[in-house]
Every structure is written in C-alpha cells, then in structure tokens.
Amino acid sequence: MSAVQATVPFETVRTPDAAGRPIKIHTRNVKVTYGQKQALHGVSIDIAEKAVTAFIGPSGCGKSTFLRCINRMNDTIAGARVEGTITLDDQDVYDPDLDVVELRARVGMVFQKPNPFPKSIFDNVAYGPRIHGLARSKADLEEIVVTSLQKASLFNEVKDRLTEPGTGLSGGQQQRLCIARAIAVSPEVILMDEPCSALDPIATAKIEELIDELRANFTIVIVTHSMQQAARVSQRTAFFHLGHLIEEGPTDHVFTNPLEQRTLDYITGRFG
Amino acid sequence: MTDRALPLPPSQLSGPDVRKISRIDIGLKRRYAAERRFRTFGLMAVALALTFLALLFGSIVLRGYTAFQQTRITMIVDFDPAIIAPDGDRSPAAIMSGNAFRFDDLIAAALVRTLEIDPNDEDALYDGLDLLSKGSGPMLRSMIAADPTLIGTKKAVAFYATGDVDSFVKGTIPADVPESQRLIKDKHIVLIDRLKADGALRLAFNTALFTNGASTRPEMAGVGVALVGSLYMMLVVLVLSLPLGVAGSIYLEEFAPKNRWTDLIEVNINNLAAVPSIVYGLLGLAVFINFAHLPRSASLVGGLVLTLTTLPTIIIATRAALKAVPPSIREAGLGIGASKMQTVFHHVLPLAMPGVLTGTIIGLAHALGETAPLLMIGMKAFIVDYPSTPLDPATALPTQIYMWATEPERAFTERTSAAIIVLLAFLLAMNSIAILLRRAFERRW
Structure with a gap:
C-alpha cells in the first residue's frame, strides 16, 4: 500500500489558520530515509509561533521522525538521511554552517520516557544554563533553576529537596523536571515526543495543563498517540499516515470536520 | 472466607473442561521436572566448583603456611672492636670492606659460648656452624654497618638457621629415615634439641620472606x-x-x-x-x-x-x-x-x-x-x-x-x-x- 502511495503524487489537505499566527518553522518537502527504508515521503508544513501543534497518526507513520528532524536529533542515528528544507525563523536548520549545539539550545526537547540525569534535581535543571554559560553568578543560576521549576509547576513539590537525585521523583514529576530542564535554557521551541505515554492519567493531566501554560511563551510541537490529548492541548493538528502528512489544520476543524477520509477513519477509530 | 461465598461456576467442575485442565497438568509436570533437573545440575556444578576451589586453597595454604615462620637461633654476640675494626676505623664503609670472614669469627665466638664447647675443638665448632645460615656473616656485617654503636657491646642476635634445619624443626625432613639418607645428621639433632631446650632455637615470624630478595639459601630468600x-x-x-x-x-x-x-x-x-x-x-x-x-x-x-x-x-x-x-x-x-x-x-x-x-x-x-x-x-x-x-x-x-x-x-x-x-x-x-x-x-x- 505504501509503495502505491509513494508513486501517486501526493497533496496534503490544508486548512489555513483563522487566528493568523506568525509562522516559526517552515518545512518543505522533508524526506527521511533510514538506510533503504523511506520513513517520510516529503512533508511540508508551517508551524505557528506560540501555539501548540499536535502530530497525530498511527504507530510508524513518521511523526516522531519528523519531530526529530526539527532539532536534528536524527543526526545521531547511523544511516539516517534527511532531504528537503527546514527553516527556523528563516534560518536553514540543515545549513552546514549552522551550529547544531546552538540549534538544540533554541529548540529544546522532551522525550517519551522521563530521562532525568542521575544527578540532583538542582543540577538537572542547572546543567543546560551551565554548559551554555547563561548564568553570570551562582545567584543567577539559582534564580534560573527556581523560575524554570516554577514554570514547570514542580517547584512547590521539590523546593525542600533540590539536592536529592532527580531519579527519585515519581514518573510525572520526572517528566516535569525534564520540561523544567528544557525551558531552563530559554528555548524558542519545545518539541515533545509523546511526553505522557509513560504516565498515569493524573500526571498526564498536570502535564497537559502545563503545556497550555507554556504556550504563552514557547512554540510547542507535540507528538501524541492520544487523540483526546491532541484535542485538549493543541491549536493546530497534523495527521500523519505512512510517511505522508495527510491533513493539517486548526484542531477543532480537524477533529470535527476532517476533509480527508483517512483522517476521519483514524479519529473515529476505524484504524490505527 | 469470601472464597466459600463464591463457588466456582459448575461448568468448570465437570464436562469437557475437566479434561482440558488435566491435559494442561501433564504438561506442567513435565515442565516442572525440567526446571528441577536444571536447578539440580546448576547446584551440582556450583558444588563441584566450590570443592575444587577449597581443594586448591587448602593444599596451597597447608603447604605454605609454615613458611611464614622461620627457625631462629638466638645467641649473645660480643661485638669485639679488635675483630670488627682492627685498624680503629668504625665508619660503615670500613665495616663493609676488609676481610668478610672476620664476622664469622664473631659468630664462632658466640657459638662457642652458647654451646659451651672447647674453643680448640674444631669439629664441634663446625657442627655448630652447620646449623647457622651461611648468610649470617653478611647479615651481621650489614647490622653493624647500619648501627656502628653496637661495636664494643654485647647483644643477643637472632640468627637464621639453615633451610634444612628449618625444615627439620618444622617436621618436613623426618627424623626416622636412616642417617645416611638424611640431610640433618644425628650430631646436629643433638645440638638442635639442646638449643631448643635452652630456648635459643625457636620459630619466629618470617620477616625475611617479605623483605629479602633472591637468594640461593632458602632461609634468606624472600619476595x-x-x-x-x-x-x-x-x-x-x-x-x-x-x-x-x-x-x-x-x-x-x-x-x-x-x-x-x-x-x-x-x-x-x-x-x-x-x-x-x-x-x-x-x-x-x-x-x-x-x-x-x-x-x-x-x-x-x-x-x-x-x-x-x-x-x-x-x-x-x-x-x-x-x-x-x-x-x-x-x-x-x-x-x-x-x-x-x-x-x-x-x-x-x-x-x-x-x-x-x-x-x-x-x-x-x-x-x-x-x-x-x-x-x-x-x-x-x-x-x-x-x-x-x-x-x-x-x-x-x-x-x-x-x-x-x-x-x-x-x-x-x-x-x-x-x-x-x-x-x-x-x-x-x-x-x-x-x-x-x-x-x-x-x-x-
């Protein structure tokens, strides 16, 4: 089925954004191959600034692969090849002159499984500002850590045990610690790769609430398996299927009135 | 207790389901047997390994522990200035040079006193010297060179017995083989028994084993x-x-x-x-x-x-x-x-x-x-x-x-x-x- 679709010229169904937000990330015809296997067949999408964009789709549809292209995390995978253009504020992300370390400081990432460093809670958050030299003094660093933890709605729970290991927190707290770690370097974009898939419903609700608050200051792209989650937290939704971007548009539009049959089939649970 | 209140549905107690359960049972028994067998083999392997380890350590320790003790013969040595420094020079360099055999004279004199033998009875003297390590003279020399104030005093020195005397004292050279096939002769045994009775000959911790270098004389050899x-x-x-x-x-x-x-x-x-x-x-x-x-x-x-x-x-x-x-x-x-x-x-x-x-x-x-x-x-x-x-x-x-x-x-x-x-x-x-x-x-x- 994928071979047939790959040969047929493919057109993404797009619904423009009524809110008219400025665009943070442009991607044009992004193709990714892992060795012989093509994972993405040319994805073009504009990601709005200070909004939450959700990528949905069945497993193996390429949504995580595409997310990892944006901060070049696919560079670390042997045999992965990325074609096409991705620009962040009109700067080519795959420009050979671009410093990937600087890019990742601007585009933070939160992973599927909470992965705090085996260090103290304080050091987890302070690590990014330290290596990027963002804090002039010790007091400066402490302030960054405290505000980041506050922004991640974690400070009140951990303020008495900042020196304890981050790995000792509960799963949901660990994930919020990872979010605090990501926002401590003041990124412009935060990529979230199924951030709630390893968490229980209560922790998930907290993270979703947090994402909604972070939207005011950051551009957020979230990959999720849960359509309810996408509907709850995002302003725009993109539906991926078999390496193609099938449909993208305002979230309420995509969920209530999808223009593509496959989108409708997926969100109504007919496959996936 | 709540189990009793909830009896199993009748369909699971009779009919075709009973046969199904018993068929599973047979399979389970075989699986458990295989597991037990595997565990037994594992235990046997571990036990075998431990046995050999114990044998190895046991044989080495049993053979080696005696070497941590060494037979010493303690004698009062008269550090006679006339023999040690005949020309009056008591510097370590002078002690280390010159006739090396003059220290053997000190040992001989000490032996004569300890064993109360006639100074002119050379055979008796040599029998006594046989017990002492041939490294005793050099040992005495370095002792004096390290501390020249010893000259002119009388002090007890614990000499090393030869390796053969040491082995005899520890029992590794048995006394019941004929004298002609024995490294330690009867006359030596008499002397050893006498020194033992006097308290001059006894076993002490073997520091030489840790401090000395190579030597052809086992009593002087160390690691x-x-x-x-x-x-x-x-x-x-x-x-x-x-x-x-x-x-x-x-x-x-x-x-x-x-x-x-x-x-x-x-x-x-x-x-x-x-x-x-x-x-x-x-x-x-x-x-x-x-x-x-x-x-x-x-x-x-x-x-x-x-x-x-x-x-x-x-x-x-x-x-x-x-x-x-x-x-x-x-x-x-x-x-x-x-x-x-x-x-x-x-x-x-x-x-x-x-x-x-x-x-x-x-x-x-x-x-x-x-x-x-x-x-x-x-x-x-x-x-x-x-x-x-x-x-x-x-x-x-x-x-x-x-x-x-x-x-x-x-x-x-x-x-x-x-x-x-x-x-x-x-x-x-x-x-x-x-x-x-x-x-x-x-x-x-």
Missing part, C-alpha cells in the same frame, strides 16, 4: 624484590592502559562511524584478547628491548608488555559498560544542547564508571598473575637488591614463584606455596577494591 617489581609494573600498567583503553573505547563506541573499518578493528580487538600472552612477550622482546633498547628485566618493560595484554580486556569491558548506558541519557544530553563530548564525559562515562573500573581491575589482576611474557623479557633473573626505579632489574611475583618452584630444597617448596599465598592475597585485595569502587560509583537511573 621483597618481586613485590616491588610487581608494584612498579602495576603502576605502569594502570597509568598506561586505563587512559588509553578508556579513551579508545569511548572513541570506538561513541564517536567512530560504524563502517567496515571499525568492524575490522572491533574483530581485531576481540581477537587480541585471545592471543596467548607469550606472544606479547615475544613482541615486547622484539620491540621494547631489541628495537627501543630499553633495559632487560626492567619492570618498565614488563609493565609495557602487560599493558598490551591488558588493553583488549579493558577496552572490551569499557565498551560493554558504555553500551549498557541507556540511550535516553545521551538523548537528554544532546537534546539540551550539550556537545557530543560533553554528553559523553558529563553523563555517559560517569554512569559507565563502575563497569570501567571493574574491567580495569580485573585486567590488572590478570596482569599481576601473568608469567609467560615476563619470562620472554628476562624478568626471571636472580635479583638480590631492590630496584630503585622501574628501569632497574627486578622480578615479579609470578616469576619468583616459577623460579622457586624449580628449586630442590624442601624449604623452597613451602616458600613457593607461601609466595602463591601472597599473590592470591594481592589478587583478593584487588578484587575487593573493584567491588568497593563499583559500590561507590554505582548510581541509579
């Missing part, structure tokens, strides 16, 4: 030089193989592209770990001694050769430890904008550290016990003096054991086992350190 040589070698191995091995593994595991060349390197490293160590000895002989002209028998060369034998072990252990670090930690580091190097050194390596250290110490323990390559580079030599630098000739513990094992004297047999005990104690200590370090560095993630 001191070998210990220092082994220590120097371990330092060289640690200083060279830990940074080289860890840096090499980090490059191969984290930075090198995965292609045909790195595959080739990996296969070669695994093969090098299996190369017989004597081959490394030949390589060391050809490269370090014949080509680089480094001194023979030096612990530096030994250390270099052992580094070559240890590197593959350390690299394999380190790579395994690095591989075991979850990729999520690397992603976390990279995702926050750390460079590859920062990610590796700040996050991956600390997590791999317990494995790295364990591998290194196991490698060092291997190197400590390695014998064959050292034979090739001449570390099987008769070295009496302590090496002051790693460039001086030295021996190593395993080669010392090898050399003693070829000596015919009874006293060397027990010393061989004693040296093995010392080596095993070292290995045990190193492995304990490995476990402690592992505990100290272990962190959860």
Whole structure:
C-alpha cells in the first residue's frame, strides 16, 4: 500500500489558520530515509509561533521522525538521511554552517520516557544554563533553576529537596523536571515526543495543563498517540499516515470536520 | 472466607473442561521436572566448583603456611672492636670492606659460648656452624654497618638457621629415615634439641620472606624484590592502559562511524584478547628491548608488555559498560544542547564508571598473575637488591614463584606455596577494591 502511495503524487489537505499566527518553522518537502527504508515521503508544513501543534497518526507513520528532524536529533542515528528544507525563523536548520549545539539550545526537547540525569534535581535543571554559560553568578543560576521549576509547576513539590537525585521523583514529576530542564535554557521551541505515554492519567493531566501554560511563551510541537490529548492541548493538528502528512489544520476543524477520509477513519477509530 | 461465598461456576467442575485442565497438568509436570533437573545440575556444578576451589586453597595454604615462620637461633654476640675494626676505623664503609670472614669469627665466638664447647675443638665448632645460615656473616656485617654503636657491646642476635634445619624443626625432613639418607645428621639433632631446650632455637615470624630478595639459601630468600617489581609494573600498567583503553573505547563506541573499518578493528580487538600472552612477550622482546633498547628485566618493560595484554580486556569491558548506558541519557544530553563530548564525559562515562573500573581491575589482576611474557623479557633473573626505579632489574611475583618452584630444597617448596599465598592475597585485595569502587560509583537511573 505504501509503495502505491509513494508513486501517486501526493497533496496534503490544508486548512489555513483563522487566528493568523506568525509562522516559526517552515518545512518543505522533508524526506527521511533510514538506510533503504523511506520513513517520510516529503512533508511540508508551517508551524505557528506560540501555539501548540499536535502530530497525530498511527504507530510508524513518521511523526516522531519528523519531530526529530526539527532539532536534528536524527543526526545521531547511523544511516539516517534527511532531504528537503527546514527553516527556523528563516534560518536553514540543515545549513552546514549552522551550529547544531546552538540549534538544540533554541529548540529544546522532551522525550517519551522521563530521562532525568542521575544527578540532583538542582543540577538537572542547572546543567543546560551551565554548559551554555547563561548564568553570570551562582545567584543567577539559582534564580534560573527556581523560575524554570516554577514554570514547570514542580517547584512547590521539590523546593525542600533540590539536592536529592532527580531519579527519585515519581514518573510525572520526572517528566516535569525534564520540561523544567528544557525551558531552563530559554528555548524558542519545545518539541515533545509523546511526553505522557509513560504516565498515569493524573500526571498526564498536570502535564497537559502545563503545556497550555507554556504556550504563552514557547512554540510547542507535540507528538501524541492520544487523540483526546491532541484535542485538549493543541491549536493546530497534523495527521500523519505512512510517511505522508495527510491533513493539517486548526484542531477543532480537524477533529470535527476532517476533509480527508483517512483522517476521519483514524479519529473515529476505524484504524490505527 | 469470601472464597466459600463464591463457588466456582459448575461448568468448570465437570464436562469437557475437566479434561482440558488435566491435559494442561501433564504438561506442567513435565515442565516442572525440567526446571528441577536444571536447578539440580546448576547446584551440582556450583558444588563441584566450590570443592575444587577449597581443594586448591587448602593444599596451597597447608603447604605454605609454615613458611611464614622461620627457625631462629638466638645467641649473645660480643661485638669485639679488635675483630670488627682492627685498624680503629668504625665508619660503615670500613665495616663493609676488609676481610668478610672476620664476622664469622664473631659468630664462632658466640657459638662457642652458647654451646659451651672447647674453643680448640674444631669439629664441634663446625657442627655448630652447620646449623647457622651461611648468610649470617653478611647479615651481621650489614647490622653493624647500619648501627656502628653496637661495636664494643654485647647483644643477643637472632640468627637464621639453615633451610634444612628449618625444615627439620618444622617436621618436613623426618627424623626416622636412616642417617645416611638424611640431610640433618644425628650430631646436629643433638645440638638442635639442646638449643631448643635452652630456648635459643625457636620459630619466629618470617620477616625475611617479605623483605629479602633472591637468594640461593632458602632461609634468606624472600619476595621483597618481586613485590616491588610487581608494584612498579602495576603502576605502569594502570597509568598506561586505563587512559588509553578508556579513551579508545569511548572513541570506538561513541564517536567512530560504524563502517567496515571499525568492524575490522572491533574483530581485531576481540581477537587480541585471545592471543596467548607469550606472544606479547615475544613482541615486547622484539620491540621494547631489541628495537627501543630499553633495559632487560626492567619492570618498565614488563609493565609495557602487560599493558598490551591488558588493553583488549579493558577496552572490551569499557565498551560493554558504555553500551549498557541507556540511550535516553545521551538523548537528554544532546537534546539540551550539550556537545557530543560533553554528553559523553558529563553523563555517559560517569554512569559507565563502575563497569570501567571493574574491567580495569580485573585486567590488572590478570596482569599481576601473568608469567609467560615476563619470562620472554628476562624478568626471571636472580635479583638480590631492590630496584630503585622501574628501569632497574627486578622480578615479579609470578616469576619468583616459577623460579622457586624449580628449586630442590624442601624449604623452597613451602616458600613457593607461601609466595602463591601472597599473590592470591594481592589478587583478593584487588578484587575487593573493584567491588568497593563499583559500590561507590554505582548510581541509579
């Protein structure tokens, strides 16, 4: 089925954004191959600034692969090849002159499984500002850590045990610690790769609430398996299927009135 | 109690379901039997291994423990200035030079007094001297040279008995064989019994075993030089193989592209770990001694050769430890904008550290016990003096054991086992350190 679709010229169904937000990330015809296997067949999408964009789709549809292209995390995978253009504020992300370390400081990432460093809670958050030299003094660093933890709605729970290991927190707290770690370097974009898939419903609700608050200051792209989650937290939704971007548009539009049959089939649970 | 209130539905108690359950039962029995069998085999294997371990340790300790004691004969020595310094010069240099036999005269005089023999009865005197180590004169000389104030005083000195007397006292030379086939004659036995009765002859802790170097006389031989040589070698191995091995593994595991060349390197490293160590000895002989002209028998060369034998072990252990670090930690580091190097050194390596250290110490323990390559580079030599630098000739513990094992004297047999005990104690200590370090560095993630 994928071979047939790959040969047929493919057109993404797009619904423009009524809110008219400025665009943070442009991607044009992004193709990714892992060795012989093509994972993405040319994805073009504009990601709005200070909004939450959700990528949905069945497993193996390429949504995580595409997310990892944006901060070049696919560079670390042997045999992965990325074609096409991705620009962040009109700067080519795959420009050979671009410093990937600087890019990742601007585009933070939160992973599927909470992965705090085996260090103290304080050091987890302070690590990014330290290596990027963002804090002039010790007091400066402490302030960054405290505000980041506050922004991640974690400070009140951990303020008495900042020196304890981050790995000792509960799963949901660990994930919020990872979010605090990501926002401590003041990124412009935060990529979230199924951030709630390893968490229980209560922790998930907290993270979703947090994402909604972070939207005011950051551009957020979230990959999720849960359509309810996408509907709850995002302003725009993109539906991926078999390496193609099938449909993208305002979230309420995509969920209530999808223009593509496959989108409708997926969100109504007919496959996936 | 609530179980009773909820009886099983009748369909599960009768009809075709009963047959189904019993069929499963038969299968379960077979599976449990297989499991029990496997467990029994495992227990038997462990028991067998423990038995052999106990046999090994038991035989070595039983044979070797006597060597930690040594027969001493204590006599009052009159440090006569007329004999020691006939020309009045009491400087250590003057004592060390001159007629070396004058110290034997001191011993003879002491013996005459202790055994109350007629000073003109030469046979009786020589029978007495037979009991004392031939190294007693030089021992007395260095004693006086180290402390010239002894001259003119009278002091008790604990002389070493010869190896044969020592073996006789410890019972390893039996008294019930005919005199003609016995190294210790009846006249000696009389003297030994007398000295024992006087309290002059007794067993004391054998410090010479740890402080002396090589000697043809077992009572004077010790593993001191070998210990220092082994220590120097371990330092060289640690200083060279830990940074080289860890840096090499980090490059191969984290930075090198995965292609045909790195595959080739990996296969070669695994093969090098299996190369017989004597081959490394030949390589060391050809490269370090014949080509680089480094001194023979030096612990530096030994250390270099052992580094070559240890590197593959350390690299394999380190790579395994690095591989075991979850990729999520690397992603976390990279995702926050750390460079590859920062990610590796700040996050991956600390997590791999317990494995790295364990591998290194196991490698060092291997190197400590390695014998064959050292034979090739001449570390099987008769070295009496302590090496002051790693460039001086030295021996190593395993080669010392090898050399003693070829000596015919009874006293060397027990010393061989004693040296093995010392080596095993070292290995045990190193492995304990490995476990402690592992505990100290272990962190959860």
